[in-house]
Amino acid sequence: xxxxxxxxxxxxxxxxxxxxxxxxxxxxxxxxxxxxxxxxxxxxxxxxxxxxxxxxxxxxxxxxxxxxxxxxxxxxxxxxxxxxxxxxxxxxxxxxxxxxxxxxxxxxxxxxxxxxxxxxxxxxxxxxxxxxxxxxxxxxxxxxxxxxxxxxxxxxxxxxxxxxxxxxxxxxxxxxxxxxxxxxxxxxxxxxxxxxxxxxxxxxxxx
Amino acid sequence: xxxxxxxxxxxxxxxxxxxxxxxxxxxxxxxxxxxxxxxxxxxxxxxxxxxxxxxxxxxxxxxxxxxxxxxxxxxxxxxxxxxxxxxxxxxxxxxxxxxxxxxxxxxxxxxxxxxxxxxxxxxxxxxxxxxxxxxxxxxxxxxxxxxxxxxxxxxxxxxxxxxxxxxxxxxxxxxxxxxxxxxxxxxxxxxxxxxxxxxxxxxxxxxxxxxxxxxxxxxxxxxxxxxxxxxxxxxxxxxxxxxxxxxxxxxxxxxxxxxxxxxxxxxxxxxxxxxxxxxxx
Numbered sequence: 001x002x003x004x005x006x007x008x009x010x011x012x013x014x015x016x017x018x019x020x021x022x023x024x025x026x027x028x029x030x031x032x033x034x035x036x037x038x039x040x041x042x043x044x045x046x047x048x049x050x051x052x053x054x055x056x057x058x059x060x061x062x063x064x065x066x067x068x069x070x071x072x073x074x075x076x077x078x079x080x081x082x083x084x085x086x087x088x089x090x091x092x093x094x095x096x097x098x099x100x101x102x103x104x105x106x107x108x109x110x111x112x113x114x115x116x117x118x119x120x121x122x123x124x125x126x127x128x129x130x131x132x133x134x135x136x137x138x139x140x141x142x143x144x145x146x147x148x149x150x151x152x153x154x155x156x157x158x159x160x161x162x163x164x165x166x167x168x169x170x171x172x173x174x175x176x177x178x179x180x181x182x183x184x185x186x187x188x189x190x191x192x193x194x195x196x197x198x199x200x201x202x203x204x205x206x207x
Numbered sequence: 208x209x210x211x212x213x214x215x216x217x218x219x220x221x222x223x224x225x226x227x228x229x230x231x232x233x234x235x236x237x238x239x240x241x242x243x244x245x246x247x248x249x250x251x252x253x254x255x256x257x258x259x260x261x262x263x264x265x266x267x268x269x270x271x272x273x274x275x276x277x278x279x280x281x282x283x284x285x286x287x288x289x290x291x292x293x294x295x296x297x298x299x300x301x302x303x304x305x306x307x308x309x310x311x312x313x314x315x316x317x318x319x320x321x322x323x324x325x326x327x328x329x330x331x332x333x334x335x336x337x338x339x340x341x342x343x344x345x346x347x348x349x350x351x352x353x354x355x356x357x358x359x360x361x362x363x364x365x366x367x368x369x370x371x372x373x374x375x376x377x378x379x380x381x382x383x384x385x386x387x388x389x390x391x392x393x394x395x396x397x398x399x400x401x402x403x404x405x406x407x408x409x410x411x412x413x414x415x416x417x418x419x420x421x422x423x424x425x426x427x428x429x430x431x432x433x434x435x436x437x438x439x440x441x442x443x444x445x446x447x448x449x450x451x452x453x454x455x456x457x458x459x460x461x462x463x464x465x466x467x468x469x470x471x472x473x474x475x476x477x478x479x480x481x482x483x484x485x486x487x488x
Contacts, residue, residue: 165225
């Protein structure tokens with residue numbers, strides 16, 4: 001039979017190769033930086049080293065590994081480091097940062113009010129998506145706070161779409177007010193109706 | 208079950224959108240009865256008195272409810288030649304692509320992770336022997352790996368029931384199995400000897416490294432169960448375990464594009480798979 005078999009290697013005791021994370025993150029070789037980025041959460045000082053390296057990392061693959069490692073560390077410091085990337089001129093860096101913030105869940109919560117008030121409408125829009133992972137009452141409160149003051153239609157659309165999934169009855173008057181303000185914007189009127197119907201359906205049915 | 212009303216249209220849509228975003232599973236109106244039945248079963252099981260309560264529990268993943276509902280919607284069994292369009296793609300497109308980049312004597316390496324009780328890696332071996340004319344020209348290494356040592360032991364034994372063999376023709380069963388009990392068949396020693404098995408946790412950073420790099424990885428219907436961070440760690444592990452230009456096959460509801468930007472989508476006649484770029488971008 002041409003198919004071959006080799007002895008089984010015990011893999012359990014092994015893991016990421018032992019690397020000098022600090023040196024690896026500063027290496028000129030992207031492969032070394034990738035390995036160091038993945039190993040960083042396991043070493044003392046790894047989070048700070050990642051934060052520093054992330055500011056200058058130009059390789060998208062290594063940057064993704066750094067962001068994943070910061071998500072694993074999931075500390076307030078790692079959130080702050082990723083928040084700084086939201087100001088990047090590179091759209092892929094901004095969206096990678098927001099996607100990472102989305103997966104970080106609980107560590108993100110305290111930063112959401114600030115993000116939802118950010119001067120940059122892209123940040124506000126993508127932050128709406130992050131609220132989707134919160135308990136319904138908390139997400140409803142944050143999104144309603146945003147909707148009462150928000151003038152950018154795409155940001156409103158993003159908030160309303162999330163409310164359609166997680167929104168509670170407290171959102172209904174805010175949605176009605178929003179509908180009045182944006183009555184000349186058909187896609188928002190449609191989205192508000194859908195969200196309202198779903199919240200009403202949930203609010204009126206208990207077994 | 209009758210004590211619960213059916214889901215309203217809005218509840219059904221809300222649930223379907225959540226399931227799609229969280230798991231990739233798509234349910235349309237045509238599947239409404241199928242979905243409702245399972246959701247009501249889960250509501251009974253969890254003691255939720257309303258869909259609203261159940262949905263909150265699902266979103267919060269209380270007591271692993273996401274895994275529970277995925278299990279309710281998926282076929283929790285593995286069998287030979289499952290999703291064989293990917294096996295067709297393996298011999299029609301993936302291996303011809305890989306051997307163009309290989310030097311003489313370089314082996315082809317295929318990984319099945321997780322492999323559960325072995326149906327997938329043995330299926331790969333059988334499929335290659337039956338369907339790839341170049342099978343005698345290359346050394347082909349097939350490895351199955353799983354986190355569960357009990358299923359690995361079962362995989363090494365290679366004894367299967369009737370359901371596991373349901374997609375195989377009598378010809379294939381006669382050729383590759385011997386009947387060891389009334390409803391039990393064991394993979395022949397030759398074929399058992401062509402697959403090796405080992406333990407792995409694909410969401411432990413670096414734990415997959417010792418397995419080396421592969422030409423093709425089958426990683427089907429497991430990423431669906433992980434949270435977002437674990438999926439990203441798994442994607443990075445799998446990236447490291449692929450040779451540049453190597454391919455990864457996921458389950459039909461899974462999408463690597465929604466997890467990581469490390470891979471490129473490759474569309475072939477029989478399957479959509481993901482490829483590690485030849486060069487770093």
